[in-house]
Amino acid sequence: MVTIAIANNKGGVGKTTTALCVADALSRAGKRVLVVDMDPQCNTTTTAHGEIEGVNTMFDYLKEECSIEEALQKADENRRFDLIPNDPLLSVREAEFASQVTKLKLLKRGLKTLAKQYDYCLIDTPPQFGFYTTTSLLSCDGVVVPIDAEKFAVDGLGSLLKYIDGLKVENEELEVYGVLVTKVDMRHSETKVFLENMPTYAEHFGFKIFDSKIRVCADLAKAQSRLIPVYDYDRHSKASFDYDNFVDELQEVV
Numbered sequence: 015m016v017t018i019a020i021a022n023n024k025g026g027v028g029k030t031t032t033a034l035c036v037a038d039a040l041s042r043a044g045k046r047v048l049v050v051d052m053d054p055q056c057n058t059t060t061t062a063h064g065e066i067e068g069v070n071t072m073f074d075y076l077k078e079e080c081s082i083e084e085a086l087q088k089a090d091e092n093r094r095f096d097l098i099p100n101d102p103l104l105s106v107r108e109a110e111f112a113s114q115v116t117k118l119k120l121l122k123r124g125l126k127t128l129a130k131q132y133d134y135c136l137i138d139t140p141p142q143f144g145f146y147t148t149t150s151l152l153s154c155d156g157v158v159v160p161i162d163a164e165k166f167a168v169d170g171l172g173s174l175l176k177y178i179d180g181l182k183v184e185n186e187e188l189e190v191y192g193v194l195v196t197k198v199d200m201r202h203s204e205t206k207v208f209l210e211n212m213p214t215y216a217e218h219f220g221f222k223i224f225d226s227k228i229r230v231c232a233d234l235a236k237a238q239s240r241l242i243p244v245y246d247y248d249r250h251s252k253a254s255f256d257y258d259n260f261v262d263e264l265q266e267v268v
């Protein structure tokens with residue numbers, strides 16, 4: 015199992031969208047896929063029809079009240095991949111979890127027990143460097159960093175990469191697979207400038223930019239509000255095409 019965290023402490027850059035679209039594309043390609051929602055906002059859980067009430071979730075697993083297997087929800091007619099859902103209650107417990115060093119290792123240990131069941135595990139993370147992002151980065155093989163194609167997108171990138179680098183003491187294998195540019199709209203001259211400048215930033219910070227780009231696509235929001243994968247909403251939409259292309263590239267990199 016290759017475990018990939020989708021991380022950026024900047025909000026709204028397409029982490030959840032990327033986790034869901036990549037998971038859907040990999041599943042359609044016949045891969046066995048697990049998605050882990052580590053964000054207490056639960057956007058991945060709700061969009062992918064995860065149950066929260068009356069079942070075990072990541073919250074119960076981190077409280078050590080169930081096994082990771084018991085928090086797992088199998089693929090069904092609404093979702094092509096398996097899911098470990100989150101619970102909004104996780105947000106109020108972050109400080110408590112963070113104060114116990116042993117909690118940081120729980121996710122990695124749990125995922126190890128599932129490794130034979132899956133080809134890929136995707137972890138969606140919240141938009142900050144807290145316990146949930148840290149534990150995700152300590153539990154994965156590599157990171158995909160989505161950034162949106164706008165002026166300030168690269169501002170936090172240096173600190174994010176430094177933060178990831180610092181975690182290599184604990185997780186030696188941790189690799190930045192690359193930066194994925196999302197919400198690309200070539201009608202805007204700023205986007206063109208942004209994309210032209212990206213190779214310079216990449217060289218400066220020492221990261222790879224994926225050749226595949228995700229164009230801005232209104233169908234994503236429409237599909238997400240209907241709680242269906244964008245591929246099922248319109249398999250010819252720009253997002254379906256771009257994420258399928260990205261998944262081809264990603265599989266070559268990991």
Ligand SMILES: Nc1ncnc2c1ncn2[C@@H]1O[C@H](COP(=O)(O)OP(=O)(O)OP(=O)(O)O)[C@@H](O)[C@H]1O
Nearest residue numbers: 025026027028029030031141197229230231234235
């Ligand atoms: N390529 C795209 N084109 C148009 N809209 C997009 C695109 N990607 C994501 N969005 C929209 O941008 C918003 C934020 O996306 P998303 O929730 O994936 O970001 P996020 O990084 O997970 O946010 P957060 O940091 O809050 O978890 C959503 O409304 C989503 O539909």
Ligand SMILES: [Mg+2]
Nearest residue numbers: 029030053057
């Ligand atoms: Mg999100």
